[in-house]
């Protein structure tokens with residue numbers, strides 16, 4: 001991971017945000033090559049999810065929204081991590097991220113400082129507890145306790161001692177009432193400060209801001225923690241303005257913000273990141289049954305290539321897992337994916353199923369994307385909270401329902417009532433509500449259900465960089481060993497597609513021809529022109545940033561070895577170093593299908 005982080009900085013993929021001011025926790029900037037890489041991933045996703053499909057539309061909504069949206073979605077009340085606070089330093093840590101430690105828990109009833117720089121003596125009476133980890137000299141832990149006492153006192157008194165004054169005073173603090181108790185594998189101490197942790201409390205992850213000149217602390221707006229809610233909030237506008245029918249989807253790419261407690265693993269868990277989300281709206285299974293007479297069941301090996309009218313949520317969900325897997329194959333991640341199907345216990349009460357697509361990262365196998373079948377929870381919540389109907393009218397459903405006998409209708413209702421009663425999570429829907437829901441359904445009205453594939457762009461970029469990173473040892477002509485880095489990025493996502501090199505920079509004919517080739521290709525793809533250093537060095541520089549093709553313009557190109565090679569170039573392949581001769585006029589036809 002360190003090597004990847006270092007390459008990213010050295011070659012301009014990813015920089016720490018605000019680095020010249022010491023950084024900004026959990027926030028990253030993409031340099032010239034990172035910006036291209038992200039743009040390529042974004043386009044690959046956008047093309048695959050909407051441009052190449054007839055049933056998905058795009059949206060580009062604002063980051064700021066009416067805070068009522070986050071109340072309706074449940075984020076205000078439940079989008080929280082459980083946190084514990086260090087009693088010495090007030091530093092917080094995620095309750096489920098505390099590593100177990102063994103050692104001696106040292107407790108003190110108070111402390112005394114004989115003489116401060118201003119000649120006073122200070123008595124500090126509160127009790128504190130910290131861990132002296134196994135193997136540590138107790139004196140070190142006592143020193144931490146003294147400093148903690150002092151800093152806490154200074155904080156309460158608003159003193160502004162500098163570090164040197166504090167250091168000098170620490171040695172003069174006398175601890176009182178020390179007791180020690182051995183602890184084994186305890187998760188009650190902060191992993192960095194060793195201070196005892198307080199009880200777990202929810203900490204909302206949404207970032208607050210204040211919109212307009214009159215907003216106060218009591219009426220914050222939030223930076224969106226996901227792009228999905230804007231899709232739900234604009235569902236009706238898109239539906240009414242786009243002449244679509246359910247099933248169809250709305251997708252969006254955009255920034256999301258979460259005040260992550262422990263941002264970590266480079267860009268993997270950041271506080272500002274980009275999501276690529278699709279909400280695919282489908283008929284409820286009951287509507288499918290009324291129209292088609294049955295809901296197709298999923299079984300291993302089911303044909304998921306073409307959506308069918310008799311698909312219910314389960315097959316749609318499986319279909320999207322398959323579609324998303326195919327996307328990852330297209331960007332070169334096909335062989336590093338795993339799937340985690342959430343168990344009944346993991347699932348939210350409204351969710352039918354959720355699968356996490358996991359990917360191998362240098363720090364372990366972690367989530368890249370989640371694909372959830374969320375029922376009609378989201379639109380129903382917005383319908384309830386906004387008072388605006390989110391139902392659609394389905395003519396086909398109304399016509400099919402009109403042909404049902406009263407017994408058939410009653411059988412459908414009875415089936416749903418039985419399903420409600422056997423729910424293991426959430427409250428069953430009361431019978432009157434079930435009947436009212438069917439009344440509307442028989443008239444062709446329903447709130448669509450949704451399948452949500454939700455991916456993170458920054459995680460995807462990190463995943464392709466990690467997968468592509470490779471090092472090989474090379475021995476040069478003088479026998480000197482060198483480690484060569486090659487980024488084996490898929491040509492579709494590589495930031496630079498082609499490096500264009502005149503063999504020599506001091507031959508104007510070579511340079512002019514190379515510039516001509518560069519100008520030709522540049523209109524269609526990101527290229528890099530380089531005439532400095534040896535040709536081997538120039539290849540290596542491009543290998544390191546993942547450029548899949550190197551084009552060299554040499555004396556053959558100028559026709560000096562005979563007219564048959566005139567206006568041909570050498571195309572070198574990054575991954576195996578293979579070279580082939582291609583006519584300049586055929587270059588675009590050769591390269592474009594591989595890089596688009």
Ligand code: GAP
Pocket residue numbers: 225226227228258260267268269270271273274275277367368369370454455456457458459
């Ligand atoms: N609307 C559903 C949703 O937001 P999520 O699992 O919280 O679901 C979806 O997020 C994806 O967004 C994740 O799979 C991940 O790729 C990305 N993501 C979430 N939190 C992130 C973070 N703090 N930093 C980077 N990417 C993140």
